[in-house]
Amino acid sequence: MSPAGSYESLVAAIQAGAGSVYFGVGVLNMRSRAAVNFTLEDLPKVVAICREHHVNSYLTANTIIYNDELEKMRTLLDTAKSCDVTAIIASDMAVIQYARQIGLEVHISTQCNVTNLEALRYYARFADVVVLGRECTLPQIKDICNAIREQDIRGPKGELVKVEIFVHGALCMAVSGQCYLSLDNYNSPANRGACYQPCRRAYTVRDVDQEIELKVENPYILSPKDLCTIGYLDLIVKTGVSVLKIEGRGRAPEYVKVVTECYHEAVQAIEEGTYSPEKAEAWTERLRSVYNRDFWGGYYLGHTAGEWADRYGSQATHYRQRVGKITNFFRKLSVAEVTVEEENLNVGDQILIIGQTTGVYEDTVEEIRVDYEPATTAAKGVVCSIPVKTQVRIGDQLYKWAEREYIEL
Numbered sequence: 001m002s003p004a005g006s007y008e009s010l011v012a013a014i015q016a017g018a019g020s021v022y023f024g025v026g027v028l029n030m031r032s033r034a035a036v037n038f039t040l041e042d043l044p045k046v047v048a049i050c051r052e053h054h055v056n057s058y059l060t061a062n063t064i065i066y067n068d069e070l071e072k073m074r075t076l077l078d079t080a081k082s083c084d085v086t087a088i089i090a091s092d093m094a095v096i097q098y099a100r101q102i103g104l105e106v107h108i109s110t111q112c113n114v115t116n117l118e119a120l121r122y123y124a125r126f127a128d129v130v131v132l133g134r135e136c137t138l139p140q141i142k143d144i145c146n147a148i149r150e151q152d153i154r155g156p157k158g159e160l161v162k163v164e165i166f167v168h169g170a171l172c173m174a175v176s177g178q179c180y181l182s183l184d185n186y187n188s189p190a191n192r193g194a195c196y197q198p199c200r201r202a203y204t205v206r207d208v209d210q211e212i213e214l215k216v217e218n219p220y221i222l223s224p225k226d227l228c229t230i231g232y233l234d235l236i237v238k239t240g241v242s243v244l245k246i247e248g249r250g251r252a253p254e255y256v257k258v259v260t261e262c263y264h265e266a267v268q269a270i271e272e273g274t275y276s277p278e279k280a281e282a283w284t285e286r287l288r289s290v291y292n293r294d295f296w297g298g299y300y301l302g303h304t305a306g307e308w309a310d311r312y313g314s315q316a317t318h319y320r321q322r323v324g325k326i327t328n329f330f331r332k333l334s335v336a337e338v339t340v341e342e343e344n345l346n347v348g349d350q351i352l353i354i355g356q357t358t359g360v361y362e363d364t365v366e367e368i369r370v371d372y373e374p375a376t377t378a379a380k381g382v383v384c385s386i387p388v389k390t391q392v393r394i395g396d397q398l399y400k401w402a403e404r405e406y407i408e409l
Helices: 007-015 040-052 067-082 093-101 117-123 138-150 181-186 230-238 253-272 277-287
Strands: 020-024 056-061 087-090 106-108 129-131 162-169 226-228 243-246 318-330 335-340 350-355 359-364 368-370 373-375 383-387 397-403
Touching: 007 020, 007 040, 007 253, 007 359, 040 056, 040 067, 056 067, 067 093, 087 093, 093 106, 117 138, 129 243, 138 162, 138 230, 162 230, 162 253, 230 253, 230 277, 243 253, 253 277, 253 350, 253 359, 318 350
Parallel strands: 020 056, 056 087, 087 106, 106 129, 129 162, 162 243
Antiparallel strands: 162 226, 318 335, 318 397, 335 383, 350 359, 350 397, 368 373, 368 383
């Protein structure tokens, strides 16, 4: 299950093998500030794209809801129902009850912090899928999954309740993300999808009289490393969970494509019996190429304390540099015309072409032509052509995919 914060990310997730995608519309979701977010007018198109590719569509409506937003919430869910959204992801009982009233499938958000069987049994009255809290251990998850089968716990559709867990992406220092730092410091609440992430900064510890400052081993004492479970995904699958969820609706399309591909390949390898530590290490290195705050395994393996980032922002091994845009595509030749606007384009460059319909296309530049003549470089301001292996579209953006060098301070 992959995140979609834009059309580019939506198509990238589908290209990479996602079985389902989740997305927000407007402000009633937990990434209302971080992601681009779709509008009500976008919803029929988003669902149609998913349906065309046989991918489930899940609408997030998982913030807390105030009285003056109830009508907006009902309008959102009515539209979702009319568009045949597969399900909504919710935490507020007003949302859950209204969804059930109009016959819309409900999935319980991790914001509900379900960490035991009795809580799951309660929510099974309303929901067919429950996302467990990220603080559970694998034995705890396995016990819950076993009990669902043994005790025949079923959701509104009459099927056994499914368990979903996060397997990759950002972690919050607070229990299941229920943090008040942003609200306290910026009057911008995390539980309304508007977190300013003050936890990601470096901190010192100083007394109120400004006389004593304590030295701490790591100044990023509130910023956990990102969750990465691909190194023990086989153990996760054995617990009996049904849905593996990737965090990242605020991330770039190439993040969605790379992370989805890696986990999709890993699940296939587990099914085929070819999953191995060597493959897991190779996937992990590829995951490091896109946005991350370094990785740790989370709480699933029994850790009681987090591992903390050692610098601000991403530690991705690669980054994208905008080169220019696609200004024509010659279908018979499978050649793209590129207007170079920012960075020179060279033979041998790794590139990304990103667009709302194209998704994310990765390639290496094998040939450049300028005025029909072969060239090794196309400089800023030049119109050139390059061969591509798939259809791209006018207006798509072309980037170099460059290796990042970090300077140790």
